[in-house]
Amino acid sequence: MSHELKLFHGYTACTRVTLTALETLGVPYEDQIILFEKGEHKAPDYLSVNPAGKVPCLLVDGQPLTENAAILRWLHSAYPEAKLFPEAKDNWERAQQLSVLFWISSGWHPYVRAVKVPMMWTVGDVEPVRERGKELFSGVLDQLDAELANRRWWFGEEWSIVDTYFWWAYINSEFGGFDLSPWTNIARHRADNEALPQLQRALAREKAAYEARMA
Numbered sequence: 065m066s067h068e069l070k071l072f073h074g075y076t077a078c079t080r081v082t083l084t085a086l087e088t089l090g091v092p093y094e095d096q097i098i099l100f101e102k103g104e105h106k107a108p109d110y111l112s113v114n115p116a117g118k119v120p121c122l123l124v125d126g127q128p129l130t131e132n133a134a135i136l137r138w139l140h141s142a143y144p145e146a147k148l149f150p151e152a153k154d155n156w157e158r159a160q161q162l163s164v165l166f167w168i169s170s171g172w173h174p175y176v177r178a179v180k181v182p183m184m185w186t187v188g189d190v191e192p193v194r195e196r197g198k199e200l201f202s203g204v205l206d207q208l209d210a211e212l213a214n215r216r217w218w219f220g221e222e223w224s225i226v227d228t229y230f231w232w233a234y235i236n237s238e239f240g241g242f243d244l245s246p247w248t249n250i251a252r253h254r255a256d257n258e259a260l261p262q263l264q265r266a267l268a269r270e271k272a273a274y275e276a277r278m279a
């Protein structure tokens with residue numbers, strides 16, 4: 065069954081993961097960039113789509129679905145041939161796949177935010193927030209780097225969308241001046257992600273959408 069899909073996304077935002085998932089499917093979709101710098105995520109037009117005022121929001125046949133983890137799982141169930149996740153042989157493996165998604169969205173994402181945009185976490189001095197964010201972020205990078213010492217991608221020899229979710233998180237920390245060079249397995253994982261055609265298409269689409277609005 066085909067669906068009408070429209071993604072609301074943001075520049076350099078975690079929607080890069082959702083865009084990459086859509087590019088992996090190879091089906092047509094619309095996209096609309098929401099400009100944070102113009103406050104569009106908190107403006108009435110967008111709040112009528114997603115009252116939380118956050119991206120991503122995927123309209124599926126006109127109905128909104130929010131939260132990366134939910135969107136990625138729904139896309140996987142609706143388009144299994146795209147192999148966004150490995151085939152799970154039982155409920156345990158499905159739960160493991162959810163577990164890593166929630167780890168990134170509720171564990172990694174707040175640390176990245178503290179490093180990249182510490183002003184979102186404090187009305188006071190941003191530097192202590194950024195420094196604490198860097199410490200906490202180093203801890204999860206250590207865990208990822210250790211896992212990647214034994215295999216190419218998170219789930220083994222095959223890419224899955226969680227690899228691009230990790231990629232988005234660690235490259236975003238660089239925007240906050242974080243130095244990723246000590247994590248050598250992550251450097252290799254980064255290069256492998258950046259060579260993916262679906263990721264390159266997603267970045268090109270994001271850039272085109274952004275430049276069209278900023279022209």
Ligand SMILES: N[C@@H](CCC(=O)N[C@@H](CS)C(=O)NCC(=O)O)C(=O)O
Nearest residue numbers: 077078117118119120131132133169
């Ligand atoms: N848990 C959400 C987080 C979504 C989120 O925080 N998105 C950011 C962009 S990366 C956003 O919309 N920020 C605007 C804001 O929080 O005001 C998810 O994984 O989808």
